[in-house]
Amino acid sequence: MPETVLVTGAAGTIGQHLVRLLVNDGCDVRATVRSEAAAAKMAGLGANPVFADFEDRESLAGALNDVGAAVLITPAHEKADLYARCFIDAARRAALKRLIRVSALKAAADGPTENTRLHACTERYLEASGLPHVILRPHLFMQNLLISVQSLAADGTFSFSMGDGRMGMIDTRDIAQCAARCVLSDEHLGRTFELTGPQSLSWHDAAKVLSEVLARPVSYVPVDPQQQFKSLCEFGVDPWMAGVLRDYGTAYSAGWGNYTTEAVAEITGRPATGFRQFASDVIAPLVRNTGE
Template sequence: MSILVTGATGTIGTETLRILGQKGVSGVRALVRDAEKANLVGSHGIESVIGTFEDRLTLDAALSGIETVVLITPAIPQAEQQASSLIKAAKSAKVQRIIRISAIKADPDGPTNNTRAHGRTEAKIAQSGMSYVFLRPNLFMQNLFMAADFIKLQGQFSFAMGAGKMGMIDTRDIAACVAECAESEQWDGQTFELTGPEAISYSNVAAVLSELMGKTITYAPMPADDMYAMIAGAGWGDWMAALTRDYGQAYASGWGDFTTKNVEQITGVQPRTFQVFAKEVILPILK
């Protein structure tokens, strides 16, 4: 077995490497941007190659002898081009399979720039001749990290999702699906929407945090256009501002109000509830 993981030091990538390392899976390699991150990868007993999506020579080196690529790209304007560069290099290197961490309801005609970019990337992979698995996570529970300081200091947080319910998922469960799909061809040719066990709103999140923290935590919905202005004003650029606005509008409309059994189908284990995530992950940060 030979597996290359890109985006290897991000939230999903790091957990994927931890799982593969813990299982003792051999032949795993990670593409990282610098030596410091290579040291992080090495702590999991994983080989690393320093390089970027933009450097074809380092891509070729990373892909040498690889059968399966776990393709993770960050949510940035360049992600689609990064994925395209990897797909082209992987095809030349005779890679057999791509496990793509995509996005909820990826579609070239979807409601956000990220949805559309992932839809186009999925189409390129499907047309490449390589086998594939598309994993499409719903809203990450870990997105709550962005509001941690507000919760801790003000007892309040805001997003643009209104009262919309979402099949929120712990990224640890996404990584578990990634690892299983990377190790087995059983899921090849399939697309999976990944969710937690229940669809909940941020008001529900606030109620859980209030109970666990022993004080009132409030969710104050923010108009989507105000979210755009805040993100753009913070210097994050129009692409990210539009992303947060458009996801907010989509989720507020009920676009993400669904759950699936796909995590359990792939891993054999039920996905974590928000209560479990809150106790294990977010509460230690808020204390």
């Protein structure tokens, strides 16, 4: 009988890829959802949707009933540490065999963003829980570029607040594959991995690759982190999230993300996906369809 694996945040960027992989591996996948639309999406991917809320102890207990392993993905939110702690407590009560935590890049108590610091708190709590676990810390998502498909199609430009900083950005499909491997095996229990792509690139470097892949000029237009913060707040973005994006932009601009690791290859047995491949697979079809 296949092991039942629970995935939280299953409708997100990493979660959807992960659900597909686990279903294809023959797992009985249970996915937490909070809306009928998300439930329908998960059912369409072959998972069993279950309504649960991180702050609802009873719903977490139900979601974890008879589950062997879980992947814990929480949203970027000022209550993310609370959400994760509630889930970890429920997982302890359920005697979970393996918990894979998708954390944050270089999680540390003295990190440059509130998100970095909250994930560090969660990691310490998980380590103290006694649960068998693996911690995955992914770098900046290549998929963040998806928010710029419209501008890429319209005038060949995109903007972020990372300045000229170089970053070991990663394809979220690789994060999902790492999580899938870890959740189905005891091999990496007790370890923490910094997940990156194969190269450290600036967004200017990425623009050059996009120009070649799209066969049209593409340029990156840097935005000042503080100006971005003000603009996002004016557009109604939650100030906490706007502040996190500002602080990440400042850190990346200063070189904080300029590194790569071999963690993806160690876990999956193959090299991490390069930006050119990502651009060809994901961005190019969307830009072409948008421009039609």
